[in-house]
């Protein structure tokens with residue numbers, strides 16, 4: 001993904017100081033040196049130099065990283081563990097190929113939303129007949145097919161996917177000044193499971209005066225393939241999404257999932273480097289246009305003064321791919337603080353990883369829950385009624401760990417809070 005000398009340069013930045021150890025959630029739980037950033041850098045240097053072979057132990061070292069980048073924030077020379085890890089995973093795929101289930105998921109289902117919907121329905125039926133459970137433990141839906149689901153149940157699918165609930169083009173609400181046209185990237189979870197979250201996003205945007213374009217041709221963002229080291233399929237997926245959103249002039253393409261956002265922004269920058277001509281321009285253009293929904297609304301300013309029907313105290317959890325990946329942390333708080341009847345109570349470490357990490361939580365279920373327990377303790381210590389975040393993956397992880405811990409607080413996506421807030425009497429409408 002990166003030229004060999006650049007990856008090696010990155011890996012050689014590590015001086016072995018160990019400042020990253022206490023920042024790494026995996027190391028903090030397991031205390032195993034090889035599973036810290038320092039240990040992984042050391043191993044991958046050996047791999048790049050051809051001194052170490054790809055053994056099962058090596059595969060474990062590559063797969064037990066959350067890509068949370070907490071080590072990078074603590075690293076004096078700024079060594080980028082996640083970039084080095086991505087390259088190592090890519091090489092592992094080139095050497096050994098993908099397991100058949102991942103191959104099926106990445107080559108067929110991630111590129112075709114109809115096929116993914118049919119396959120999810122089928123798996124759901126099989127699971128329903130064997131477990132009878134409605135639990136919702138799956139982070140990135142396509143990982144179900146990766147052989148990593150660890151026997152976990154498929155979340156209840158929505159009766160109809162999001163695309164069947166809305167027209168491709170939704171105009172701004174009546175009586176509201178028109179403020180522009182945006183594209184909506186739904187992500188697989190909002191498309192097939194939590195469609196009310198998608199409804200909320202469309203309501204919030206149209207009430208704010210935006211016309212929303214929801215291209216039917218969009219597919220999965222490709223993050224599951226990218227973070228598994230499968231560059232070839234990520235390239236094809238990126239091109240499909242780039243073409244889907246290139247059909248009309250858009251102010252921005254808005255994303256509500258921190259992992260999708262990271263895939264579409266940083267991942268597609270990587271993809272573009274492997275393309276030429278018109279294809280490269282298309283993918284670069286989408287990568288530049290994607291914005292987190294909260295960052296977009298904060299930069300444009302809310303058209304209306306919002307007020308919750310009842311007083312509510314909340315705390316905010318920063319998704320790793322926002323706070324460290326894209327430096328987004330001020331914007332969601334600005335939006336929350338602008339809502340009447342809402343009190344924001346900061347937790348001790350809002351940027352601490354919740355332990356979700358997409359397929360990490362399926363392949364390393366107990367470790368993932370153990371990391372999530374810190375987050376739940378932090379939230380409980382604030383006494384807030386709800387924790388708010390900007391990633392459906394974090395919502396799921398925190399919900400699950402909180403329910404195991406019998407913790408009683410609501411877990412909400414930011415867009416759900418905005419949707420609950422009504423216009424305050426005398427609120428202004430921006431023209």
Ligand code: SF4
Pocket residue numbers: 013014015016017018019020021037038041071074075076077078079
């Ligand atoms: S903090 Fe950075 S330089 Fe120090 S051991 Fe960790 S990765 Fe290496």
Ligand code: SF4
Pocket residue numbers: 023024025026027035036037040064065066067068069070071072081082
């Ligand atoms: S990215 Fe996160 S999990 Fe991976 S080594 Fe760094 S701190 Fe640890």
